[in-house]
Amino acid sequence: MADAQxxxxxxxxxxxxxxxxxxEMAKQGSALxxxxxxxxxxxxxxxxxxxxxxxxxxLLPVGAGCYAYGNLAATDKFMVEIGAGxxxxxxxxxxxxxxxxxxxxxxxxxxxxxxxxxxxRQSMDQIAMEIQALNTRQQNEAKGGAIRVD
Numbered sequence: 001m002a003d004a005q006x007x008x009x010x011x012x013x014x015x016x017x018x019x020x021x022x023x024e025m026a027k028q029g030s031a032l033x034x035x036x037x038x039x040x041x042x043x044x045x046x047x048x049x050x051x052x053x054x055x056x057x058x059l060l061p062v063g064a065g066c067y068a069y070g071n072l073a074a075t076d077k078f079m080v081e082i083g084a085g086x087x088x089x090x091x092x093x094x095x096x097x098x099x100x101x102x103x104x105x106x107x108x109x110x111x112x113x114x115x116x117x118x119x120x121r122q123s124m125d126q127i128a129m130e131i132q133a134l135n136t137r138q139q140n141e142a143k144g145g146a147i148r149v150d
Contacts, residue, residue: 004141008134015127018120025117032110036103043099050075050092 052058052072059067078095079087090098 004134004138008131011127011131015124015131018124022117022120025113029110029113032106036106039099039103043096046078046092046095
């Protein structure tokens, strides 16, 4: 019975660890979704800006929901972050392509994350069944009867 109790304890701990990992994966998925929404908003904004007349008054985001008034100086060049905090002057087409590349990368990572989460859920389901079988076995042994669980 001591071995069964030890196995039950180990499987319960393993299940808890896997559950924490699944929660972390859900948080990562949410972060990816937020980033995807930001990229889609940026792409939409760029496409709208090129329709705006040069010299038009626009609102410029300065962070934390604050905006400044400004005048649109150009609609043919944009500053785009290319990674590691570096920005580069680009045409609309190049800027949109960079955004699309980033979106594709996020979709790829999100797909991998979902696949890993599904595998983890399947493993957790298997462990849950094993825990249930061990509990049933222990209860039957405590009642004096023996049951074989394979």
